[in-house]
Amino acid sequence: MAKPKTPAIQPDWISKTLAGALLGFALAVAISGLFAWWGPGGIGAPDKVQFNMWAISLYWMTVWSLVYLFRTGLRAWLVLGSATTAAHVALFITPQILGAA
Amino acid sequence: MRADIIKTYKTLHTWTGLIAGMALFICFFAGAMTMFKGTLDRWAKPPGAQAQWVAGDQWLLLMQKTLAAHPEAAKGFTLHLQPSENIGAPLVWDANPERSRFDPQAPWGATLDEQGELVTAPFSTSPMANLVDMLHQTAGIPGDGHHLFGVYVMGAIGVVYALALVSGLVVLLPTLVKDFLALRRGKNLKRFWLDAHNVIGLTSLPFHLMIALTVIVFAFHDFLYDALSLTTYKERPLFEMHEHHDRGGKPWQAISCLHRRCWLTCNKPLRILFPGKCSIWGR
Numbered sequence: 001m002a003k004p005k006t007p008a009i010q011p012d013w014i015s016k017t018l019a020g021a022l023l024g025f026a027l028a029v030a031i032s033g034l035f036a037w038w039g040p041g042g043i044g045a046p047d048k049v050q051f052n053m054w055a056i057s058l059y060w061m062t063v064w065s066l067v068y069l070f071r072t073g074l075r076a077w078l079v080l081g082s083a084t085t086a087a088h089v090a091l092f093i094t095p096q097i098l099g100a101a
Numbered sequence: 102m103r104a105d106i107i108k109t110y111k112t113l114h115t116w117t118g119l120i121a122g123m124a125l126f127i128c129f130f131a132g133a134m135t136m137f138k139g140t141l142d143r144w145a146k147p148p149g150a151q152a153q154w155v156a157g158d159q160w161l162l163l164m165q166k167t168l169a170a171h172p173e174a175a176k177g178f179t180l181h182l183q184p185s186e187n188i189g190a191p192l193v194w195d196a197n198p199e200r201s202r203f204d205p206q207a208p209w210g211a212t213l214d215e216q217g218e219l220v221t222a223p224f225s226t227s228p229m230a231n232l233v234d235m236l237h238q239t240a241g242i243p244g245d246g247h248h249l250f251g252v253y254v255m256g257a258i259g260v261v262y263a264l265a266l267v268s269g270l271v272v273l274l275p276t277l278v279k280d281f282l283a284l285r286r287g288k289n290l291k292r293f294w295l296d297a298h299n300v301i302g303l304t305s306l307p308f309h310l311m312i313a314l315t316v317i318v319f320a321f322h323d324f325l326y327d328a329l330s331l332t333t334y335k336e337r338p339l340f341e342m343h344e345h346h347d348r349g350g351k352p353w354q355a356i357s358c359l360h361r362r363c364w365l366t367c368n369k370p371l372r373i374l375f376p377g378k379c380s381i382w383g384r
Contacts, residue, residue, distance in 0.1 A: 008103075008105035009103075009105045009106065009109060011109055011112070025328075029325075029328045029329065029332055029333075030332065032329060032333070033329065033332050033333035036329070036333050036334070037333070043333075043334070043337065044337075046341065047341075049326075049329065049334070049339045049340070052329060052333075053318070053322060053325045053326055053329060054314075054315075054318055056325045056328070056329070057314045057315075057317040057318050057321075057325070058314055060317075061260070061263040061264070061267070061313070061314065061317070062267075064260070064263075064264065065263060065264050065266075065267035065268065066267070068109050068110065068113060068268075069106065088332070091332060091333065
């Protein structure tokens with residue numbers, strides 16, 4: 001039998017769960033914020049805040065429930081941490097790009 | 102799919118399912134009963150003398166006399182056009198409008214006697230239907246602040262529940278086609294129960310996902326709004342400020358509104374909410 005190419009994923013319950021809870025939430029807020037700016041109607045669309053608020057739970061739970069697919073907790077923190085940072089940087093500079101600061 | 106993924110998600114599914122399931126059992130059961138909240142409320146009312154109801158041509162008189170005798174009712178009252186077991190009088194107002202959601206109601210009722218004289222009295226309501234609703238929202242966990250404490254707990258349970266749903270789907274994915282709608286009653290009774298679990302779980306998955314995600318929002322919307330405000334909307338207001346409607350309506354406006362709206366369509370109007378811009382509610 002051939003050895004599996006990739007090593008088996010480690011459970012790392014605590015670190016992965018914390019990554020899903022904390023980084024997952026921060027990433028979900030950033031995704032929702034980016035959609036608020038770039039999505040249909042832009043930041044000023046009436047009542048769009050409702051969609052954006054409700055959708056956070058969807059983004060958050062998607063990230064959190066898939067975080068256990070990372071091979072280790074450390075990788076989960078590194079990858080999700082980078083993604084979260086990148087998303088928040090993008091969200092931060094979006095008003096300047098759109099000239100709406 | 103790789104065995105290590107299945108193993109991880111099976112563990113996740115077992116424990117999240119066990120933890121969430123116990124609290125959700127209470128909330129689901131009470132929630133199903135809450136669908137019949139109005140009926141329960143009527144059922145729980147002990148039989149007794151039904152208050153005198155008023156005919157359609159006396160609604161205006163009843164409203165005017167009540168407002169003259171009890172000006173505090175102008176803050177808001179409900180005129181029930183049809184009698185019902187759980188309603189003590191046709192015109193009902195809350196004598197303690199400053200109460201929080203958790204204080205007991207202090208309903209007063211007004212009606213007209215045969216001579217057309219105003220009769221007002223406090224009446225009691227059965228707490229049962231409300232208790233079932235509270236069980237649905239909190240699983241019976243006591244305590245309240247700005248929100249009920251039990252609602253926060255159930256919000257956290259909603260998170261665990263969402264994890265249980267996705268992990269269950271991941272575990273089932275490799276054998277989904279083979280196992281779906283199969284209900285094998287062989288020697289192994291565990292197989293039978295697992296098949297039943299799978300077919301019920303998968304067919305109701307969209308509803309369960311909707312419940313899990315909305316519970317999280319019901320519990321934590323304040324924090325979600327704050328996070329969006331902090332990161333995205335900044336000084337932009339989250340809610341559009343509408344100019345306040347003139348809430349000082351007159352009883353005759355409610356009547357004329359009722360007639361206008363119900364001329365052809367509603368043959369059985371049930372409630373007028375006052376003050377308000379022509380809000381006629383069915384039950």
